[in-house]
Amino acid sequence: MNKKIRNYLLAGNVLTFLLCLALLFTGSLQVLGRALYDYNQQTTMTHQPNEDIIVIEIDQESLDLIGTFPWPRDIYIPLLEQIAGAKAIGFDITFTTKSEDPAVDQAFAAELAKHNNVIIPSYAEMENFFRKETKVKKDELVKGQALYKPIPEIAAASQTAHINALLDEDGAIRRTWLMLDTPEGPIPSMAYKMAEMAGANVQNFLTDNPQAEIPIKYNSTTKDFMSIPFYMVVNGEVPPETFQDRIVLIGFAAAGTDAHPTPVDNHMYLVYAHANIIDQLLRHEKIAITDQWYVLLLMLVIMVCSVWVTWRTKTVTSIALHFLGTVALLGGQWLLYSSTLHHFDVIYPLVALWLVYVVNLAVKTFFEMKQKQFITKQFGRYLSPELVKEIAKSDAELPLGGVNKELTILFLDIRGFTPLSEKLKPEEIVDFLNMMFDMITNQVLANKGTIDKFIGDAAMVLFNAPLDVADHEYCAVKTAHEIQNGMKSVQAHILQKYGVEVSIGIGINTGNVVVGNIGSYLRVDYTAIGDAVNTAARIESNASANQILVSEETYRRTKDFFHYRDVGEKQMKGKSEAIRLYEVVDFLAAPR
Template sequence: MKNHSKVSAVIEAAVVFALVFVTSFYDVFYSFDSLLRDKLYQTPRGINNKIKIIAIDDEALREYGPFGTWSRGVYADIINTLGEYPAAVAMDIMVFGDMDSQGDKALSEACRNSGRVVAGSYISYTSAYKTDENGKPYIDRFHIEQIEQPIAAADCITGFVNASPDDDGIVRSAFLTVSAPELYGDESFGSLAAETYYLYCKNTGTAANTPTLDDNGRMWISYAGRPGDYEHISMSSLLDGSVDPRIFTDCIVLVGAYASGLQDQFSVPNSSDQMFGVEIHANIIQGLLDGKCPVPANRVLSALAAAAAAVLAYLISKYSKVKISTPITIVMTAAYIAAGVMLNGSGLTIPILYAPLFMVICYLVNLGRKYAEEAIEKRKITAAFKKYVAPQVVEEIAKSGSYHIKLGGENRHIAVLFVDIRGFTPMSESLEPEQVVDILNSYLNLTTNSIFANGGTLDKFIGDATMAVFNAPFDLDDYIFRAVKTAWDIVSGGNAIESTFMEKYGKSVSFGVGVNCGNAVVGNIGCDFRMDYTAIGDTVNTAARLESNAKRGQVLISQAVYDEVKDRITAEPIGEIPLKGKSKGVFVYSLTGITGEIKTDKQKGMSAQ
């Protein structure tokens, strides 16, 4: 049985491991994991004040009119006003094709004279069916169809401005460089953020960091600021002289849309509000400046870690008590999440959903299994107890959960009843076996129902005799009187059915009953594979001796029993009689009637007052 249990546990652990590994490796719940990583990993760390934004905002639109009608000379004025103060200027603006020759010429001259400008280009993507180096087909959603360059491309550096949202529309990563061999041979093209960063490093003599990229050539963006965090100055304020351009000294200046109507906003992981594209470029640049470019950990190692954590949680919750497994599961879940956050801070990103999710699932599954097993065991115990204890008492105990089985024995004060059928042996010799069984079952049914009706515990049948105890295995109010009343019910019931069997078989039998009370050892007695719940000791032996001395239809009770119930019974003193096995005789009474009722603990308390 133990080996079977071990094999079952190994199989279950293997299933858990395989399920978690596969789910994590293939990132089955990518969207949910991404949202969770957004909440845990994308926390603001403070913006870099060297990054500033010239905002084409609502104020600028009111002053200069509809955006699409502007002369490129406006952008030339921005570059000329900034002069040589910034270390780099990024123009997140679409300036493609000829518009007005004077404005276009002014923009080209401003870019050429500044030498600090990165102008925005735009990549037209399409989906294309391709095969990888192993010949496996796939759909490339970022197949470059065309790269459109700004009109000032010959006079400045260019960088593409495209944002690359995930399938759920959130921008979490960005291409820093792209290439299109079919169109441009070996030439590669940098993003606006990357080209601006490298220009800044060149002009300030700063050593450029080498960003780490994922397998798809993307940089994962570690957002430093939320929408609106970066310092932004209205374009109008710069051009009308309200702002001194010296505040941009040695800074990175980004010029871009900052009005909702310009439709350059994207969903980002660190805010429910959308972020302007120019702010996304600012966050990418700060990530490069800070060296905060986290990359996904190896998928196999991440999946192995998640699977191992889930299996450990499964084993702990399976073999530990709930009060132990619950805090351990909570600590393990919190520790895994904390480890993920720490790893992300050091540049390594792991899926954060799978291990905690399956640790909790394993805990809940084992918790449910334990409750189910306890419920089944409880039903078994309840069904078994109903054979020995009054069913209504068992139901009450099962409902309240107040009783706990105690292995071994305990010393309890109890009342013990023995009842035996008188004349059973000679009767059985003169009747058919079926008739004997019919009579025996009828009388044993009477004794059992009488015991249960008074809240007693049926200890055992001994041939044609029955043993019952009261106040064990659980506390029972007025248990001594209950035992005496049971004895009287048995004798009275026997008298009632005696005539029935006399008419049916021409034979009848009656009972002899003995009742005693005192301390006895009660509990599960036997060996590890066979035990009985019973009572042993002198109190039990005395009750058995009283029964053996009782005549037909007689109930003998001890002095100890009489002293407890004498105000609610009628009895005739028999006197002291010798009992087998005892050196001293026992004073006994013959029960002749019941005059009182069972008292509950509450009634006893009221009478005492």
Template sequence: MKKRLAFLLFGLLGALLAFVAYRQAPPALQQLDYRMKDARFRVRGPVQPDKDVVVVAIDHASIKEMGRWPWSREVTGRLIENLASYGAKVTALDIVFSEPQNPAADAALARSIARAGNVVMGYFFREEEQPVDPAVIAQMERSTVKLMKVAEGVQSIPLTEYPNLDANLPLLGNKALDFGFFNARPDGDGLYRRSILLLLHDGSIYPSLAMKALRHYLGSDIMLEVQPWGIDSVQIGSLRVPAREDGTMALNYYGPARSFRTVSAADVIKKRLKPDELQGAIAFVGATEIGIYDIRPTPFDATQPGVELHATVAANALERRFLRYDGTTQMLEIVCVLSLPLVLGLLLALVPGTATGLVALAATTSLFGLVNYQVFSRWLQDMTVIYPLLGVGLTYLGSEAWRNLVVERKGRQLKKAFSNYVSPDLVREIEKHPDKLVLGGEQRELSILFSDIRGFTTVSESLTPPELVTLLNEYLSPMTRIVLEEKGTLDKFIGDAVMALFNAPLDVPDHATRACTAAVRMLEELKRLNAGFAERGMNTIDIGIGINTGNAVVGNMGADIRFDYTAIGDAVNLASRLEGLNKYYGSHILVSEDTRRQIADGLFSFREVDRVKVKGKHLPVVMFELMVANREVLPRFEEALERYRSRQFETACRMFEELVTTYNDGPSKLYVGRCTEYLASPPPADWDGVYTATSK
């Protein structure tokens, strides 16, 4: 639980840091956010814009046919008149005629503008000071915003203000339908992602070329809605353009250059179009030839003509395909910024390691990416990308650093400490849940197994040191493997003896069964080893195994500089005594009554061997032999043992002798000797059949 809370704490910290960054919006992060938003356009791909928005391109073919730009104003006049004759409802010029050519040419263009009657002329604001004809200023005042709905508390409008402008000659503008500026402003990285809809000049608000074209196309005046924070929207009749507070609008691009229906200016001038080709259209006239340098790099295209930005505004408005950034967008952003790091923190708390942590990170970021893209492509919400991912990234880095420096380092230490003592399954469990491991001592129920080679001293005396090492390695290696495979813990080697714990350091619910299974497998493995020893002319060996189940103190025992995970207590001592008693009873596996009680009937064959007071114990211990051979002696042995405890020593002796003769049964040999002793010297009247062992 503490570990999970730590991961959630990192999630909370990541969310708070990301939220602070979201509110502060540092330029470096904003630029990165723009770039990541741009990728959504490329993933979405081009879409078809409104067919009534047309770009009349002063393109390479037109320049080649009509001559170098700028053209004679008579030629430009024919272009304007022909657009009207083709049925263009509004002609918007992304061109400014601020300098005279000659009186005849200027007059010809003025007449053409008057005849067309649908021309919105372009101009641009500038910072540099220059004289402006008063007639021009009078004309420009016609284009200012006249209708405004201003909320209570508005002190100022946060629009960009320019002191000067570069406008058309008064003669040309005299018969124009209206005027609109074509200023554009890139983001810090040089890309154009927004269009300026409104600017301030000399205390008045002026609309852009695209807004003026829409105003006359729709036949309604422009009305501003102003809130204390800035521009709320631009209204043209029933059309509500969701402007940002600074009077800009995010552009929902349709694709790279020439995504709009485009006609060559030369084809219009030469009247090579179908008669109704431009019927009811908004025609934006502008240069697309790269050599004229009216190029605007956009998320789709590094060389997109500037005239297409005006067309994009118009098409977005007519199709209501606005890329919105409103209260709903901000709410979604805040929810993602605050919730995604917490979600990742929770996932990291639940997964076991760094590899699965990467999967959780990938899943979280992929989910957000999918949601963000769907919100963008389906609902046209211009959500941020970087700030939720910033929180996710901070959460992951903090969590994984903590996991590797603290949690997994501890896990690696535990793995190193236990990998030679417990099974790989238990090692993985320790790594996964190190909190379940209590070091330093805890009391728990264990099944303890001791095994020992009988007569090892005699065996060792007959071998050279290298041969003895080989023998021990060949014997101890498979025995250790069996213990680990049965989820036991190898406590230690004591010379030729093996001590193993079951149910520590982690829970093994069937620990008594596992210990007995390990004992049976060890005897089976010994047969295989002895066969190999015999083939090589080596001495064969025999082992005895003792198993007891009971409470013991288990944990890190010893000095600070020596890690020794072991168990101590009476239960451990009794297992050792049981192992030692095998040589007296002629048995191989002796288990205590507590162990026998935990084994389900039918799994193994047991017979009660004796009730004995072992050294160090005051109460008698009931011992059982786990039988791996001669199971058919069990009924007869049980009957003979009953006669023995009933003081029928003569009858019991005959029965035990039969078992010795027929099966060479070790415990029966012991009881033959006892019966002979008691026949010669009967036990006292209060004898209860309990034998007292005087040695280990």
């Protein structure tokens, strides 16, 4: 990885990390976090609330039979008589105003005075009432601005607790205050008070949480609790033994009455929210929320892993690994929650995972495209444009190492170069070679050849590599013929300017070779090696000025396209047998 890529990578990842920090500490993805939290609640519900919890519903049928609410308060007297054997009785109804008939209030208060297990609730006015939120300092009870209590007669004859609902910004109830600080002192929630009255050890809920705010663990929906219509209890249709030593809640369950969304129900009557909290306290279940600093630590680890995977693996593999990581994070947090009630919000780590991946993949793709364009441009100097396009289009990699393949190899050498170089300045020699090789290169590329290398005043050209070329023998001979034709104007120019004759001798052979990326891990060249290559070089050394010599194999394959002259057998250096050679005289026709 070069310095430029590292700089882009560093800048991109730093900006991504800062963006993730901003998202985390501003809570911008809280909606997704809540959705994940709600999913955990929904999928881990037992649907088996404590069997001692009973809800007496003020339902639509009771309203139809008894009349429009509010009812006369003496209607609750037979109710209390029926459920007197309960351990705890909680009204999710406020009695903050006096009745038109004071005697009714007195009668209700007198009945309440007979029982020491009845809670008539109060509620506190909060400082940010309209936002449904309250700013709280660490280790400090939530502060209420005012406390609205039952009328004095009723308050004096009953126990009290608050029924404030803690709403999140989406209106859902996910948390509760077990204790509120009011101008008249701390006051417990009704659920906390009822669980305590039922004999549950709930003190440590406050010890572990000085602010007295806890997440609610919803184990049940409305339908899971034992519920009885109000009118049935008042009419004596339910035996009093049903309520013996039980926890009884009385509240609304009619359309249009007090209800809010919860993680497990889009429309839960608040009396059932109290029932769930009581059930949670009796089970002694506590939901732990992971601190943001641990979330941040996981984000950092994930970002580092994402960068490594993106740059060390192929794109398909990296995508698969990122999806696997996503599944692991979501599945892992669910297993953690379901087994320990520990909620780890992985939304921010997941966003960090994919943001980092997208940024790094974009940088990687950008530089790979630039590298591909560079390679295409550079390779275009050696291959024909058609071959370069085919390689790019096929997205095929040139194989590492060598492969056996039949090629036609062309060697050429500039004759007369030595006497010419003696008359030229160094820069003029370079200009001359560039002019010569420019003409040669144009002819090679036009005929789908690959320039293997330039060696001083000589060149080696391959046909049929790296991609297959139909009639590669014909292409090689045609290239040689066109190079010799192109030399005519060059020869005239050099002769006139420097008084020296230059020419080219060309040798061509067809045969099996080893072709590919050959060399060491420090230096690799794409080239061809083998006896057929050596033979082509030997044929070129036997060619005289302006002559094209081909081997018998090349001749056999191209004799229908070119006019040849048999020049007889030649003994080649390193060869035990002589090789018959043919000189190209003229072009006849192209293959059909």
